[in-house]
Amino acid sequence: MDLNTEFSGRVAFVSGAGSGIGRATALMFAVRGATVACVDIAGDACAETVDMIEQAGGEASAIVADLSKPDTAEKAVVQALSTHGRIDHAFNNAGITGSHEDPFDLERVEKTIAVDLMGVIYCMKHQVAAMLEQGRGTIVNTASIAGISGSVGALDYTAAKHGVVGFSGAAARKYGGRGIRVNSVCPGVIRTGMTGEVEDDARQLKEIFSRLSPITGELGDAEDIAEAVLFLSSDRAKFIQGVALPIDGGFSI
Numbered sequence: 586m587d588l589n590t591e592f593s594g595r596v597a598f599v600s601g602a603g604s605g606i607g608r609a610t611a612l613m614f615a616v617r618g619a620t621v622a623c624v625d626i627a628g629d630a631c632a633e634t635v636d637m638i639e640q641a642g643g644e645a646s647a648i649v650a651d652l653s654k655p656d657t658a659e660k661a662v663v664q665a666l667s668t669h670g671r672i673d674h675a676f677n678n679a680g681i682t683g684s685h686e687d688p689f690d691l692e693r694v695e696k697t698i699a700v701d702l703m704g705v706i707y708c709m710k711h712q713v714a715a716m717l718e719q720g721r722g723t724i725v726n727t728a729s730i731a732g733i734s735g736s737v738g739a740l741d742y743t744a745a746k747h748g749v750v751g752f753s754g755a756a757a758r759k760y761g762g763r764g765i766r767v768n769s770v771c772p773g774v775i776r777t778g779m780t781g782e783v784e785d786d787a788r789q790l791k792e793i794f795s796r797l798s799p800i801t802g803e804l805g806d807a808e809d810i811a812e813a814v815l816f817l818s819s820d821r822a823k824f825i826q827g828v829a830l831p832i833d834g835g836f837s838i
């Protein structure tokens with residue numbers, strides 16, 4: 586199998602494509618042949634990802650959208666469909682960190698749930714409809730090790746990511762018999778803009794995570810997640826349905 590053409594003729598929808606894991610995955614999809622609808626709330630960053638893809642010889646479009654709102658999420662999916670004709674692979678990955686405030690702030694909790702959980706659900710509503718019409722499709726959602734353990738993340742982030750894992754599994758059961766595969770990925774601590782935000786004032790936290798990564802002893806790279814997303818999206822994973830895959834250097838052991 587030639588991995589460089591594995592996704593030729595396919596269309597991928599990647600959210601959070603302006604940075605980190607989303608950008609790495611958008612690039613990897615494009616390099617392996619897919620046309621990529623890059624979606625992000627940050628317009629310049631999203632356009633930069635499209636430039637990077639085009640410079641690498643790939644095809645992509647930029648869609649600027651706040652996915653925490655149902656209307657704009659719907660418009661983003663509709664725009665991807667009208668620009669590219671179909672969505673074969675969705676990677677719902679846009680996200681923000683949670684709040685470590687004590688006592689926790691309800692407005693902030695609602696925001697985290699809106700972006701990290703509802704954003705995935707809003708997009709899936711319209712992606713699933715399109716894929717049912719197409720008769721096939723794959724969806725990978727970004728959860729976190731905080732989606733399978735209560736001991737690593739902020740309260741709101743943990744709740745949102747558990748929601749992503751649960752919704753993905755239930756959707757796999759509901760739509761698996763109709764040609765759609767749904768899985769989620771659970772990254773450990775990955776070097777991206779998100780961890781950069783906390784690295785300075787939480788150096789200690791980073792050290793603890795590094796120490797607890799028993800296999801590598803290091804943080805992961807965005808490409809480690811991208812590789813797993815592409816595999817789960819590919820026909821090679823045709824029998825994998827409804828899993829929440831930890832990609833964490835062994836952290837969750």
Ligand code: NAD
Pocket residue numbers: 600601602603604605606607624625626627630650651652653678679680681682700701704727728729730771772773774775776777778779780
């Ligand atoms: P990142 O900050 O580098 O990228 C997140 C992207 O999402 C940004 O480009 C941002 O503009 C976009 N985004 C944020 N809110 C949005 C909204 N409302 N609508 C559309 N786009 C929005 O972070 P990352 O580390 O690449 O995170 C990607 C995903 O991985 C997130 O869901 C995050 O929770 C998850 N994750 C990250 C880590 C890690 O250690 N980096 C670990 C576990 C899970």
